[in-house]
Amino acid sequence: MNEKWITIKDYPNYMVSDQGQVKCLAYGLGVDKYVKVLTPSSKQTYNLKNDSGWRTFNVSRLVLETFHPQENLELVIKHIDNDHTNNRLDNLYFDKPKETVVYKEDFTKEELISETWLQSVEYPDYLMSSLGRVKKDENILTLTSDAVGYLHVNVKNDSGRITKLVHRLILQTFEPTEDSTLEVNHKDFNKANNRIYNLEWLTHKKNMDHAAENGKMDFRFRTGSDHHAFGIEKPAETKQKMSESHNKNNDHPNYKLTDEQVYQIKKKRFEGTDLESLANEYNQTIGNLSMICSGKRRGKIAPDFTITKHIRIDK
Numbered sequence: 582m583n584e585k586w587i588t589i590k591d592y593p594n595y596m597v598s599d600q601g602q603v604k605c606l607a608y609g610l611g612v613d614k615y616v617k618v619l620t621p622s623s624k625q626t627y628n629l630k631n632d633s634g635w636r637t638f639n640v641s642r643l644v645l646e647t648f649h650p651q652e653n654l655e656l657v658i659k660h661i662d663n664d665h666t667n668n669r670l671d672n673l674y675f676d677k678p679k680e681t682v683v684y685k686e687d688f689t690k691e692e693l694i695s696e697t698w699l700q701s702v703e704y705p706d707y708l709m710s711s712l713g714r715v716k717k718d719e720n721i722l723t724l725t726s727d728a729v730g731y732l733h734v735n736v737k738n739d740s741g742r743i744t745k746l747v748h749r750l751i752l753q754t755f756e757p758t759e760d761s762t763l764e765v766n767h768k769d770f771n772k773a774n775n776r777i778y779n780l781e782w783l784t785h786k787k788n789m790d791h792a793a794e795n796g797k798m799d800f801r802f803r804t805g806s807d808h809h810a811f812g813i814e815k816p817a818e819t820k821q822k823m824s825e826s827h828n829k830n831n832d833h834p835n836y837k838l839t840d841e842q843v844y845q846i847k848k849k850r851f852e853g854t855d856l857e858s859l860a861n862e863y864n865q866t867i868g869n870l871s872m873i874c875s876g877k878r879r880g881k882i883a884p885d886f887t888i889t890k891h892i893r894i895d896k
Contacts, residue, residue: 587647592629597647601640601668603627625665640668651675686773688712699754704736704745709754713747713775729885730772746852748772752780764788764848770797785845838863843879847886850874 586596586604594607608617621627625640641658648670656675660667688696697711707717715722715734724732724747732747748765755777763782767774770792783791838846846859856867856874863870872878876887 589629589643589647590650592631594631595629597643599644599648599670601644601670603629603640603643625668641665641673644668644670645673645675649675701736701750701754702757703753704738704750706738707736707750709751711751711755711777713751713777715747715750726773732773732775743853748775748780749852751775751777752782756782758782766791770795838865838873838879840879840882843873844883844886846870847874847883847888851886851888 584602585599587598589595589597589603595603595605597603602618603621604616604618606616607614609615619627621640626637627640627643628635628637630636639658641660645658656677658673659676661672661674664672692712695711696714698708698716701707701709707715707722709715713732715724715736722734724734726732733744734747734750735742735744736750737743746765748767752765760782762784764785766781766783766788768779768781771779842863846863849859850856850870851874856870859865859870860867869878874886874888876884880887
């Protein structure tokens with residue numbers, strides 16, 4: 582099959598092919614210009630230049646919008662085989678962007694009468710409600726629900742704007758703690774019920790035990806005599822292999838992480854910790870952690886904290 586090339590709109594010195602390649606028709610300096618097929622970045626982008634200057638484009642968008650121009654700029658581009666390095670035209674298609682799920686709850690008249698508001702310490706421009714609501718300048722803010730069911734809200738302080746989990750904001754305001762290792766437990770297992778009486782600080786172990794005891798957690802997180810492998814003696818050979826796997830090369834990036842470490846990494850990333858901080862904390866490369874948090878590696882661990890789309894964290 583012959584590769585088809587089309588000139589990129591507004592960039593006359595560049596062409597894109599139906600096989601996902603881009604070439605520059607005037608590469609080089611001065612009179613020594615030549616045609617060159619460019620290599621995309623690790624993020625599958627190209628830097629193109631015209632009279633207005635340089636601009637970065639995703640390969641998939643260059644290919645699909647050049648061969649099939651669209652007026653609706655809100656459409657997203659998806660890969661049929663979910664391989665983002667496969668940017669052939671026959672592997673790409675337009676799709677509607679995923680709708681943001683706006684959460685709204687009707688409170689009783691009695692609840693609203695007794696509702697208490699306190700100022701957030703971390704975000705002093707915002708007030709937190711005993712019913713799990715957030716407001717700024719007398720305006721009740723919109724809460725959005727993620728794929729797992731947790732509620733989020735956009736807040737801002739001197740460090741910038743960031744999306745935060747509502748349950749942590751509420752509990753930290755009404756029952757502040759300096760122990761960052763504690764987790765928020767929803768007593769009734771309703772992740773959207775952020776009334777203060779439904780929230781409590783627990784250690785990770787107690788949080789997992791609470792879920793397991795009520796049939797809400799996969800068996801592999803159960804502990805003690807409830808664990809599926811409790812009392813089963815592992816062969817000496819298996820123990821030796823496990824020891825070597827978990828302990829060798831601990832001073833080298835990407836050394837074998839335990840399931841508990843993977844769980845904590847995905848949880849922290851889900852709650853907003855940036856990859857660079859996690860890489861320093863766990864002696865890992867950012868690339869490896871990115872694969873873990875997106876579920877491409879160790880995906881069976883903590884699937885509720887898997888990030889399925891790009892997120893931006895302002896430092």
